[in-house]
Amino acid sequence: MPKKNIVVIGAGYAGLSATRKLAKRFKKDPDINITLIDRHSYHTMMTELHEVAGGRVEPEAVQYDLRRLLNRKKNVDLVTDNVTNVDHDKKIVTTENGSYAYDYLVLGMGGEPNDFGTPGVKENGFTLWSMEDAVRLRHHIENTVQKAALVRDPQKRKAMLTFAVCGSGFTGIEMVGELLEWKDRLAKDNKIDADEISLIVVEAAPTILNMLDRKDAAKAEKYMVKKGIKILKDSPIVEVKENSITLKSGESIATHTLIWTAGVQANSDTAEFGMEAARAGRLVANEYMEAKGLENVYVIGDLVYFEEEEGKPTPQIVEAAEQTGHTAAANIIAEITGKEKHAYKGAYHGFMVSIGARYGVASVMGLHMSGFFAMLTKHMVNLYYFFGIRSGYYACQYILHEFFHIKDKRNIFRGHLSRYGNVLWSLPLRLYVGWFWFSEAMDKIFGNDVWSQVKLFDWSPLFKGLGQESWLTATTSKLPFEWLMSATTGASEATESATEFATPIFSHMPGWFEWIMKIMMPNEDVALVMQKIVPFVELAIGLALVVGLFTWLSSVGSAGFLVMFVFSAMLGWDKFWALPASIALMNGAGRAFGLDYYFIPWFQRKMGKWWYGTPRSIYKP
Structure with missing residues (x-):
């Protein structure tokens, strides 16, 4: 088969979806080369830009390096560049710094804000459609409040x-929700009264959140009004000035900040590509996502105009973007492999909108939620997205940014999970738990009688202690599990073994746990092997905790062992304290006077470079 070049323009939800599907299908085919071109070296989680603009998270929380997302996809060339022209006759994509021949072209360049020709929006308004927009808006808000605090x-x-926010779609409402929660911090930092900060939503239509069920939209509106947000409906903006906005009614609202989220149109760069366009500049495609009138050119995401029903094009939402990307990729695969093509069938599971970090409304698969459960569902959907693109790394980063690295209680748990505490005070506990396991292991390895004779810095009794009865020298199981006792041993020895342990928390093993243990240790020979391994694992846990190396894993191991001992009816209340103590040490206790302070960052750098390569600001083929 002759070599085929597939060029994907745009690394948004749609472009990334198409690229991953193509890369997976052709990963063992050296004749298929895939080039992904984007003006940035990262993928932006567009649905969370309001969190950056509203001061909740930093930009890196919602931008994901393309090399990390396409890790080990050796058949994908990443190109960081701006596309300037597409020649359909010669089948060449031209960028500012190069050109790329294609056999199949996928256009996923997304959309951009639509100001509907309203005077002054471009000059005086702020949009929220890119990382640059979000950062610019954030800095403007911070600077404006800082200056206002000194104005008399x-x-x-x-x-x-x-x-003021123009538009009551998801972007506008989520943005005003962030401002609602941010204003207390802005006021405190600038020594003003938070009540001085006014928030207004201006909507041209008679209702807000028109993609939501009316009851859900009413809940959102009630919450915002209760929190002091002013909502103006039936109020089109006809002009935006530097220090005010004018409504169609003639009313003027004095404001230095107008955030325009009123509409979306196709990326204007595509106007020069010579393709048929429809409403808002979106490029017309058929049910296979093939561009109208062109061969082997596909259009996906917010850029595509395909009517699923008469007069109803695919919605400009994440699910539609991903699904159009999958459809285009599937049909390119079908074309190359000689299979039947697949028509697009949208399957949308619902809608969600957050109003700040602590409240939202959602309608998912017929379930209507608000408040905590709506926000929890939104987080679950976002995590599902990361698992869909096979990025465990960014799923973990999302959890850290949304739940742990958060300030001012701006998450659904009201800051209870925030990890901005000092782990120094965990040091004594870490050393104590470490010594606990070290001592337990030494008791079993050398025998309790010998270990108890050891004085500080006098280790000589250990070296003559292995003649004593220990877990290593025992010829029969010292575990008080009745099924391991032979007929000749009798139940008396089982009782005798049990006396080595303090009065247990459980008088006997639960039936389900006994079933598991019988599978793990079906006879005494296996039990003896396990009995000799356990003390060395305990020793490793103890030493790791003392020196603060792999502390999180060691703490998990510590807690796991203790839970096992509890259900095995071998742990008494005298040692139960170690279980909650082990859980407490999972807070990164090795970062204070422990080797984790040095080792973990080094390990992360080395493993990251090995697995992902080196993230770069510019990618070249």
């Missing part, structure tokens, strides 16, 4: 502290 003119001060 009450009218000017009020205008500077009034923030």
Whole structure:
């Protein structure tokens, strides 16, 4: 088969989805080369840009390096560049710094804000459709509040502290929700009253959140009004000035910040590509996502205009973007392999909107939720996205940014999971638990009688202690498990073995746990092997905790052993304290005066470079 070049333009939800599917299918085919071109070296989680603009998370929390996302996809060339032209006759994509021949082309360049020609929006408004937009808006808000705090003119001060959002779709409502929760911090840092900061949503339609069920939208509106957000409906904006906005009614609202989220249109760069466009500049495609009138050119994501029903094009949402990307990739695969093509069938599971970090409304697969459960569902959906693109690394990063590395209680758990505490105070506990396991192991290895004779720095009794009865020299199981006792041994020895342990928390093993243990240790020979391994594992846990190396894993092992001993009816209340102590040490206790402080960052760098390569600001083929 002759070599085929597939070029994908745009690394958004749709482009990334198509690229991954193509790379997976052709990973063993050296004749298929895939090139992914994007103006950035990272993929942006567009649905979370409001968190950056609203000061909840830093930019790196919602931007994901493409090399990490496409780890070990050796058949994908990443290119960081701006596309300037597409020649359909010669089948060449031209960028600012190169050109790329293609046999199949996938256009996933997404959309951009649509100002509907409203005067002053471009010059005086702020949009929220890229990382640059989010960072610019965030800095503007911080600077404006800082300056307003020093202004004595009450009218000017009020205008500077009034923030207006045009549009009541998901982006607009989520943005005003972030401002609602951010304003207390802004006020505190600048020594003003939070009540001075006013938030306004301006909507041209008579209702808000029109993609939601009306009851869900009503809940969201009630929450916002209760929190002091002013909502103006039936109020189209006809002009945006530097320090005010004018409504169709003639009313003027003094504000230095107008955030425009009122509409989306196709990426304007595609206007030069010579392709048929429909409403809002979106490129027309058929049910296979093939561009109208062109061969082997596919359109996906927010850029595509395909009517699933008459007058209803594919919605500009993440699920549609991913599904159109999958459809285009599947049909390129079908074309190359000579299989039948697949028509697009949208399957959308619902909608969710957050109003800050602690409240939201959702309708998912027929279930209507609000508050905590709606926000929890949104987080679960986001995590599902990471698992869908096979990025455990960024799934973990998402959890850290959303639940642990958070300030001002801005998550659904009201900050209870925030990890900004000092782990220094865990040091004594870490050393104590480590010594606990070290001592337990030495008792079993050398025998309790010998180990108890050891004085500080006098280890000589250990070296003559192995003649004593220990777990290593025992010829029969010292575990008080009746099924391991032979008929000749009798139940008396089982009782005798049990006396080595303190009065247990459980008088006997639960039936389900006994079933598991019988599988793990079906006879005394296996039990003896396990009995000789266990003390060395305990010793390793103890030493690791003392020196602070792999502390999290050691703490998990410690807790796991203790749970096993509890259900085995071998652990008494005198040692139960070690279980909650082990859980407490999972807070990164090795980072304070432990080897984890040095080793873990080094290990992460080395493993990251081996698995992902080196992340770069510019990728070249």
